[in-house]
Each structure stands twice: as C-alpha cells, then as structure tokens.
Amino acid sequence: MKNNWYKILSVILILYTLIWGMLGPVPRLDILNETIRNLYYHVPIWFAMLFQMGVSVFYSAKYLNSNKKEDDSVAFNAALVGILFSIPGIITGAFWARFTWGTWWTFEDPKLNGVAIGIIMYLIYFVLRASIIQETSKARVSSVFNIFAFVMLILFIMVFPRLTDSLHPGNGGNPAFGKYDLDSNMRLVFYPAVIGWILFSGWILNLFNRLSILKEVNNE
Amino acid sequence: MLKRQLYELVKKEFILEFRQKASLGGVLIYVVATIFISALSFNKIIAPNIWNALFWIIFLFSAITICGKSFARETAGVSLNNYLNYKPLIFISSKLIYNFLFLFLVSLITLFFYSWFVGYLIDNFALFILVLLLASLGFSSVLTLMSAIASKAENNFTLVSILSFPVLIPVLVLVLRIGKQAIDGLNWSVSYDFLMILSGINVISVVLSILLFPYLWRS
Numbered sequence: 001m002k003n004n005w006y007k008i009l010s011v012i013l014i015l016y017t018l019i020w021g022m023l024g025p026v027p028r029l030d031i032l033n034e035t036i037r038n039l040y041y042h043v044p045i046w047f048a049m050l051f052q053m054g055v056s057v058f059y060s061a062k063y064l065n066s067n068k069k070e071d072d073s074v075a076f077n078a079a080l081v082g083i084l085f086s087i088p089g090i091i092t093g094a095f096w097a098r099f100t101w102g103t104w105w106t107f108e109d110p111k112l113n114g115v116a117i118g119i120i121m122y123l124i125y126f127v128l129r130a131s132i133i134q135e136t137s138k139a140r141v142s143s144v145f146n147i148f149a150f151v152m153l154i155l156f157i158m159v160f161p162r163l164t165d166s167l168h169p170g171n172g173g174n175p176a177f178g179k180y181d182l183d184s185n186m187r188l189v190f191y192p193a194v195i196g197w198i199l200f201s202g203w204i205l206n207l208f209n210r211l212s213i214l215k216e217v218n219n220e
Numbered sequence: 221m222l223k224r225q226l227y228e229l230v231k232k233e234f235i236l237e238f239r240q241k242a243s244l245g246g247v248l249i250y251v252v253a254t255i256f257i258s259a260l261s262f263n264k265i266i267a268p269n270i271w272n273a274l275f276w277i278i279f280l281f282s283a284i285t286i287c288g289k290s291f292a293r294e295t296a297g298v299s300l301n302n303y304l305n306y307k308p309l310i311f312i313s314s315k316l317i318y319n320f321l322f323l324f325l326v327s328l329i330t331l332f333f334y335s336w337f338v339g340y341l342i343d344n345f346a347l348f349i350l351v352l353l354l355a356s357l358g359f360s361s362v363l364t365l366m367s368a369i370a371s372k373a374e375n376n377f378t379l380v381s382i383l384s385f386p387v388l389i390p391v392l393v394l395v396l397r398i399g400k401q402a403i404d405g406l407n408w409s410v411s412y413d414f415l416m417i418l419s420g421i422n423v424i425s426v427v428l429s430i431l432l433f434p435y436l437w438r439s
Binding site for chain 1: 369387390393424428436
C-alpha cells in the first residue's frame with residue numbers, strides 16, 4: 001500500500017479533471033469557445049509524454065555510465081509509454097485543430113511537423129533496437145541514439161516553434177498559456193490534470209517494467 | 221601533438237579516398253548523371269522553386285552516398301587499431317572535418333554542373349554559398365554520427381538513411397527556405413533568423429556527435 005498512493009491519486013485527479021473539466025466555468029473567448037476545455041486533456045497528455053521521454057533519456061544516460069541491463073530496459077519501456085501517450089495527444093490535438101483552425105492536421109505549423117518527426121525518430125529507435133541482435137551492443141547503440149533523438153525532439157517542439165511562426169499559443173507572437181489560464185478556475189483543473197496524467201504515465205511505466213522483469217525471469 | 225594527429229588522420233582519409241578511384245569517381249558520376257537526367261527531363265528550369273527543390277534533393281542523396289559510408293571501411297581489425305592508437309575526440313573530429321570538406325567540395329561541383337545543364341537562377345550568390353556551407357556542415361555531422369551508429373548494427377547502409385532522415389528533414393526544410401531567398405535575391409536581413417536556426421542545429425549536432433561517439437567507440 002505504501003507504494004500505491006500515486007496510483008490512487010492519479011485516478012482521483014484524472015476523474016476530477018474529466019468531470020469538473022466538462023462542468024466547471026470557463027472564460028468565453030472568440031474562436032476557442034468551449035474547446036478551451038481541451039486544455040485540460042490535450043496539454044497534460046503531451047506533458048506526460050514529454051515526461052516519459054525525459055525518463056527514457058535519463059535512464060539511457062544512466063546506462064552509458066553504469067552498463068546495467070535494467071537501466072536500458074527502463075529506458076526502452078519509458079520510450080514505449082511515451083509513444084503510447086502521443087496517440088491520445090495527437091487525437092485530442094486533431095479535434096482541437098478541427099474546431100479552431102478548421103483542419104484536422106496542417107503542415108503549416110512547425111510544432112506539428114516537429115512532433116511528427118519526433119514520433120518517427122522514436123519509431124526508428126525501436127527499429128534500431130530490433131535490428132541489433134547482440135544484447136550489450138543493442139543497449140549501448142540505442143542509448144546513444146535515444147539521447148540524440150531526445151535533444152532533437154526538444155529542439156523541434158520547444159525551441160524552433162518559438163522562433164518561427166506557429167499557430168500554437170506562446171509561439172510566433174501568439175498569446176501564451178498565461179493569458180488563457182489566468183482564469184483561476186481553470187488553474188484549479190489544469191494543474192491537477194498535469195499532475196494526474198504524469199502520475200498515471202508513471203503507473204503504466206511501472207507495469208511495463210514489472211512485465212519486462214517477469215519476462216527476463218521466465219527466459220532464464 | 222594532438223593537432224598533428226588530427227591533421228594526419230584527415231590526410232589519411234583523403235589519401236584513401238583518392239586511392240580508391242572507384243568510390244570517388246562513383247560519387248562524381250552519380251552527381252553528374254543525376255543532373256544530366258534532370259536536364260533531359262526538364263530541359264531548362266525557369267521556375268525558382270522547382271530549381272531549388274531539385275538541387276537540394278540531389279544534394280541530399282549525394283550527401284547520403286558520401287557521408288553514409290564513412291564508417292563502412294572500419295573492419296574489425298582496422299577499428300581495433302584505431303581504438304588503440306587514437307583518442308575518440310581526435311578520431312570523430314577527423315571524420316567530421318573530412319566529411320564536411322568532401323561534401324562541400326562535391327556540392328560546389330554539383331552547383332557548377334547544375335547551373336550549366338539546368339540553368340542558373342541565383343541572385344544572391346554569396347548567400348547561396350553560405351547556405352551550401354552550413355548545409356554541408358549539418359548534413360555531414362548528422363550522417364557521420366548515424367553512420368557510426370549503423371556500423372555497429374548489421375544491415376549497414378540502409379540503416380544510415382533510415383536513421384538520419386528524420387533529423388535531415390527539418391534541416392532540409394530550412395535550407396530550402398533560405399535557398400529560395402538566395403535565389404530571389406532578398407535582403408540578407410530576411411534570412412537572418414533562419415541562418416541562426418540552421419547554425420544552431422549544426423552546433424548541436426556537432427557537439428552531440430563529439431560527446432556521444434566515445435560510448436559507441438568502446439564496444
């Protein structure tokens with residue numbers, strides 16, 4: 001029970017944000033209208049994805065220094081969880097885009113292109129792992145690629161969109177988040193949602209790790 | 221001492237390249253043949269954006285053929301010898317410098333033949349050469365690291381292009397934009413932001429190659 005508090009907390013927080021996110025008061029803004037509620041789902045899911053990618057790159061770096069097989073398997077699992085979280089992230093984003101920008105997907109926005117490229121890079125990370133048979137060489141080479149991919153992902157989705165024109169808030173002269181969730185009612189839902197989704201992704205990572213340990217034991 | 225080693229290694233790469241006339245000639249014939257085919261299929265290109273796109277696509281594929289094989293020569297014995305004799309920093313730097321110089325040289329040759337056969341549309345020549353320089357640096361640094369990664373995996377050459385494509389796409393998009401601005405002869409100040417971003421990617425990919433290579437090298 002001692003280690004389970006965060007699982008319960010994540011479920012409570014996500015349920016609270018799902019329900020209160022739909023019912024709670026939101027500011028009336030042009031174009032955004034009621035879609036502003038997507039802030040509670042789209043943004044926290046991407047934060048959880050980035051958090052998992054961060055965990056993955058941390059364990060890859062740790063593996064390069066420690067050469068412990070467990071570190072590499074945590075890095076792999078975290079990247080997998082991150083990719084899983086990117087799917088609802090893209091779907092909620094596509095709905096938001098449809099009802100504010102009028103299209104499901106656009107190639108005009110550097111952030112969308114950056115995310116697409118980032119996801120392809122992580123898929124290639126899995127391909128690279130599958131193409132190397134020898135265990136130690138696989139772990140080392142894929143850790144190196146993972147670090148490279150993470151730095152590029154951060155560049156493509158956090159840095160470049162701020163330098164060029166983007167449709168996303170906070171980029172290219174558009175108003176930043178602060179303007180929307182200045183409303184203190186929204187903060188009461190948004191911050192719990194971020195914490196809830198990050199804890200939830202941690203729970204899934206925990207399950208994946210336990211599964212790979214069981215597989216390991218089973219193989220021996 | 222270290223500077224001398226670096227110089228020796230870069231020199232060795234060039235000597236090896238020129239000794240194997242098949243690979244050097246292969247690259248040149250590849251570039252000229254591609255340009256010849258595009259000249260036959262397009263005659264003269266008048267539209268700047270098509271000229272630009274075709275040029276950079278030819279550049280992309282010649283970059284992959286040149287830099288993608290930079291670790292293909294390292295057989296087990298050779299790499300053990302290198303591992304015992306050189307520091308990883310020196311070794312990766314020599315590969316980066318050699319690939320960059322060679323790619324830049326080939327891209328100048330490409331530009332020459334392309335302008336000759338397909339047509340010359342560039343208005344701001346200095347800017348275009350600067351873009352060529354930065355693009356060579358970016359492409360060669362990404363491809364060198366990916367070639368080192370792929371050399372540790374079995375199926376070598378296809379993996380290089382798969383590994384490096386996602387990182388090369390944003391570089392290519394930037395280069396296409398600045399190249400278009402150079403062709404249109406816009407003021408330098410217009411391209412300033414893009415040039416900064418491109419140099420940023422170059423610096424980061426060079427630094428990452430140098431930092432990460434020692435870990436690959438050890439296995």
